[in-house]
Amino acid sequence: MSRTADWQVQPPGVGEFPPGARMAPRVLDDFELVWMIAGTARLVAEPPLDLRPGDLVLLPAGHAHAIEWDALRSTRHGYVHFTPPAHVVLPTEPVRVRMTAHDPLPGLCDYLSWLGAQGPADPADPAGPADPAAPTAQVVDFLLTVLLDLPLPAPGAELTGPPSFRAAVDHLRTVWGVTPLRRVGVGDLADAAAVSRAQLHRAFRAAVGVGPARALEQLRCSRAETMLLRTDLTLAVVARECGYADVAHFSHRFGASHGVAPGSYRLSGGGRCLAHPGIRRLERLVWG
Numbered sequence: 001m002s003r004t005a006d007w008q009v010q011p012p013g014v015g016e017f018p019p020g021a022r023m024a025p026r027v028l029d030d031f032e033l034v035w036m037i038a039g040t041a042r043l044v045a046e047p048p049l050d051l052r053p054g055d056l057v058l059l060p061a062g063h064a065h066a067i068e069w070d071a072l073r074s075t076r077h078g079y080v081h082f083t084p085p086a087h088v089v090l091p092t093e094p095v096r097v098r099m100t101a102h103d104p105l106p107g108l109c110d111y112l113s114w115l116g117a118q119g120p121a122d123p124a125d126p127a128g129p130a131d132p133a134a135p136t137a138q139v140v141d142f143l144l145t146v147l148l149d150l151p152l153p154a155p156g157a158e159l160t161g162p163p164s165f166r167a168a169v170d171h172l173r174t175v176w177g178v179t180p181l182r183r184v185g186v187g188d189l190a191d192a193a194a195v196s197r198a199q200l201h202r203a204f205r206a207a208v209g210v211g212p213a214r215a216l217e218q219l220r221c222s223r224a225e226t227m228l229l230r231t232d233l234t235l236a237v238v239a240r241e242c243g244y245a246d247v248a249h250f251s252h253r254f255g256a257s258h259g260v261a262p263g264s265y266r267l268s269g270g271g272r273c274l275a276h277p278g279i280r281r282l283e284r285l286v287w288g
Contacts, residue, residue, distance in 0.1 A: 006085035007137035012116030015226040016076045016287060017233075018179050018241050023067040024232045030083045031090060032059040033143065035099070035109040039075030042068045049096055056105055058095040058147060065094070069231075074179055076287070078113045079230075082140050090144070097147060108143045112136065117284030118277060161207035164200055167193035168212065172219075172286045181220060181243035186212045208278030218279040219286065221257045224250070228266040235262055 008030070014037070025044075035056045043049040043057065045065035051057065059065065061083075069075040084090060099105040115136050160166075171192035175184055189212055190200045197212075204212045220242045227238045239250035254262045 007141060008083040009133060009136045009140055010081040011133075012078060012080040012112040012136060013226060014076060014078050014113050014116070014284075014287065015230050016074060016179070016223065017069045017227060017231055018074055018237070019069075020071050021069045021075070021227075021231040021233055023069075023230055025064060025066040027064045028059060028061050028081075030081050031061050032079055032081050033057070033109075033112075033140070034059060035078045035105075037076040037078060039070035039073045041070060041075060041077070043094065044068060045094060049094060051096070054099045054106075056097050056099050056109065056147070058091065058144070060090060060092050060094065063092070063094065078109055078116075080112055080116070080136065080140060082137070084144075088144075091148075095147065104146055105143065108139055108146070112139055112143075114284060115139070117280040162203040164193040164195040165203040165207040168200060168203070169282070169285050176219075176286060180241045181223070183243050184216060186216070189216075208276075208282050210276055210278050214276075215279060215282055217253060218257055218276060219283060220244070221254050222279055222283050224254060224262060225258075225265070225270065228262055229270045238262070 010030075033056065034051075036051050036053050038053055040053075041051045043051060043059075043065055044067065045063065049057065097105070099109070161169075168189040171189060172184065175182060175188075186197055186200065190197045193200055193203075195203070201211045204210065204215055208215060210218070224238050224242045227233055227241065231238075233241070235247045235250065239245075239247050242250065244250035244253065251261055251263075254260075254265075258265065260268075
């Protein structure tokens, strides 16, 4: 395996898109690993590939392609972008494998999703989570070794925290298990957890570092981040899928939460996750 410092990796992510969404044609500057979680997709490339849950695909740098997500169902997939060290030679054409329960690939992909949910380390908080960049590079290196021949699994995220926090997350899992997301308020979560708003606020602060009102807002904006970067859906559709009444309301709330308008964020190509690290963990707990 290569030294971790030799790898350039971006934070892993999980995207969820409504039926019929498409990713516009693109040519990657780096490599990307994509693993299908739910729904199907078609990689429009030479050669084209039909993808289903359990498929893992290595997309090489410089390879032109587009993606058509499932026309009938919502689609979820994980992804991570990376640039290997100069001495690591990777295929120049897409590579697809079918993951099984008997190899380590599903666990490694699950662990990458979990690492992405941790968010960047906060230098001002030495007691906070460690920087996930190094383990991400190690997992990508190892996963590629397995992909092109090896073995070893990793755990996913567990729902921990105060009982009221766990009850609130269970409620969100139920009501936000389908899109478009419907509006959920702090009162709804407090009722589901059978606690007062003040008690719920303390539970959320203890579990993810932010209160429930900010968590609900940023969860929706976090979902919108991925849609803005990885689909050609209009702002109106993104707004609707993330539970906003219209584009104006969505733009106002996204800007207030992230400090940039959604259209500008899309044009910038993202570059970094905007949500609080605790929101990335909560996102993983709610949507897997």
